[in-house]
Amino acid sequence: MKSIIPTPDYSDTFVFIIAIPEGATSPTEWIQCSQYVTADWSHVSQALSPTNYTFLIGGVRGSSGGEIQGWFDNIEIVPSLHLSSYSIGPEYFQAPYGELILSAETPDFAQGNDVSCGELTVTPYSPNFGTPLMPIPAGVLSLVGRPPSGIWSVQVDKLATAKLIYRCILTGAADGTTDLTLPMKSFQARLRDGDPSYLSCIIPDSITYATLVAARPNGEIIIYSGYLFDDGTEQLEEIIRANYESLQIDRGANSDSLTISGHKTITSSSPKDWTVTGVSFYGQTATGKRRIRANLDPFIRCGDTCVYGTGGNDYFVIGRITCWVTANPAGYFMEVIEA
Numbered sequence: 644m645k646s647i648i649p650t651p652d653y654s655d656t657f658v659f660i661i662a663i664p665e666g667a668t669s670p671t672e673w674i675q676c677s678q679y680v681t682a683d684w685s686h687v688s689q690a691l692s693p694t695n696y697t698f699l700i701g702g703v704r705g706s707s708g709g710e711i712q713g714w715f716d717n718i719e720i721v722p723s724l725h726l727s728s729y730s731i732g733p734e735y736f737q738a739p740y741g742e743l744i745l746s747a748e749t750p751d752f753a754q755g756n757d758v759s760c761g762e763l764t765v766t767p768y769s770p771n772f773g774t775p776l777m778p779i780p781a782g783v784l785s786l787v788g789r790p791p792s793g794i795w796s797v798q799v800d801k802l803a804t805a806k807l808i809y810r811c812i813l814t815g816a817a818d819g820t821t822d823l824t825l826p827m828k829s830f831q832a833r834l835r836d837g838d839p840s841y842l843s844c845i846i847p848d849s850i851t852y853a854t855l856v857a858a859r860p861n862g863e864i865i866i867y868s869g870y871l872f873d874d875g876t877e878q879l880e881e882i883i884r885a886n887y888e889s890l891q892i893d894r895g896a897n898s899d900s901l902t903i904s905g906h907k908t909i910t911s912s913s914p915k916d917w918t919v920t921g922v923s924f925y926g927q928t929a930t931g932k933r934r935i936r937a938n939l940d941p942f943i944r945c946g947d948t949c950v951y952g953t954g955g956n957d958y959f960v961i962g963r964i965t966c967w968v969t970a971n972p973a974g975y976f977m978e979v980i981e982a
Contacts, residue, residue, distance in 0.1 A: 645713050650802040656680045658702040665888060666694035678715075705707075712882040794942055797870055797878065805870035807968055807975075809968055810879060811844050813887060813903070817861035825852060828900060830866055832883045834964040836945035836982070842866065842885035849892045849901035860886045868941040882966065886930040911946025916958075919943065919951040919979065925951070933959050939966055939977045951978050 655853045659677035665723070676689040702961060760767070811830065813823040830844040842864055842880065846852055864887050869879035888905035921938035928934055943949065943964065950958045963982030968975050 647713055651713065656702060656704050659700070660689060661699040662689065663697040663699070665697075672892060696806070716849060788898055792936075795880070797877065799873055802870070805872050808871045808877070808879075810844070810867040810869075810877075812865045812867070813856060813859050814862040814865065815859045817863075818859050820858060823852075823855055823862075825856075829969040830966075831968075833963075833967070833968045834865065834883055834945050836911045836962065837908065839908050840864060840883060840885060841904070841906050842883050843902060843904040846901050846903065847899065849894060849899050853890065853892060853901055856887075856890055856901065859887065863907070864903060865972075868939070872922055880942055914944075914946040914948065914960075916948045916950060917943050921976075922951050923976070924978075928980065932962070934980045936976055936978050939968065939975045943977075945982075951979075 648786075657679040659675060659828075659974040662674040664672060664674070674689060674826060737829050809825040809827060809830070811825045813825060815821045815823060824847070825844070825846045828845040828847055831840065833841045844864060844866070847858075863884050865884040866882045867879040868882050869877055871877050885905035885907040887903060889903070891902040893900050893902070917940070919935070919940055922935050924934075924936035926934055935949070937951065943961070945961050945964060947961050948958055949961050959981040961979055963980040965978045965980075967977070
């Protein structure tokens with residue numbers, strides 16, 4: 644509080660700030676900080692938990708009576724942003740425009756002299772680096788934290804000679820044995836967010852692998868996609884996993900294979916914006932949901948925002964992904980459907 648006279652009589656004058664949390668039903672929930680005024684520019688402050696507050700700001704005199712000689716200035720409410728780091732991967736925050744509106748209110752607990760209302764206005768300013776093309780409005784500051792999403796890429800010179808591969812693994816730890824790498828003719832997967840996803844894989848040579856698969860009844864089927872490089876090294880990304888549930892053997896005069904399948908429910912925890920490539924089909928379902936067919940992408944997940952074109956509305960949040968992979972390279976594709 645700044646005094647308006649050269650030698651003010653502070654006596655037992657004190658200034659206060661009361662923060663009333665949104666939804667508070669009793670004064671016991673109010674947060675108050677106050678300080679007796681002994682010199683010009685007395686300062687009070689209080690750290691608050693993140694929520695919406697109504698602020699009451701004022702000054703009063705105690706038993707000595709008399710006027711309060713001064714005014715309030717430099718009232719500042721400072722939001723504090725705390726970012727928690729993750730062990731790996733990037734962090735992504737969205738901060739759209741917003742506005743901060745503060746309205747002063749007359750306190751209902753004061754007696755004696757009237758305490759007049761004040762008004763605190765937050766005004767946006769145009770940038771000072773040139774003539775703006777349009778006004779920049781104030782807006783609500785909204786921060787959305789997202790868990791990291793691991794994404795990798797391959798150097799162009801290595802990609803030219805790399806071979807696209809898929810790996811099928813049946814885990815064995817739950818059955819006290821090793822993981823089993825299975826050859827694969829094809830697989831089909833239906834990925835959902837929060838609902839059971841489905842995976843089916845066709846494995847050649849049932850005579851060799853049927854017994855090995857049956858020895859892992861509690862395993863998980865995991866499909867990886869990635870690249871095999873000239874030096875024999877691989878770089879892979881998990882596409883889908885499912886609990887192993889069933890085995891079917893198909894043997895004929897000229898063919899012998901087994902099919903393993905299962906389900907698993909996984910909820911998206913790190914949504915991101917992701918642009919697909921090779922869009923060959925666009926349409927809508929019977930309920931009006933948009934659907935596209937594009938190149939199979941190992942990084943896309945349900946819950947992501949799929950960007951499929953350059954138009955202002957060429958994007959949607961993914962609710963379901965269906966993948967097909969066969970021995971024929973033309974069979975590597977996926978269908979993405981809007982949530």
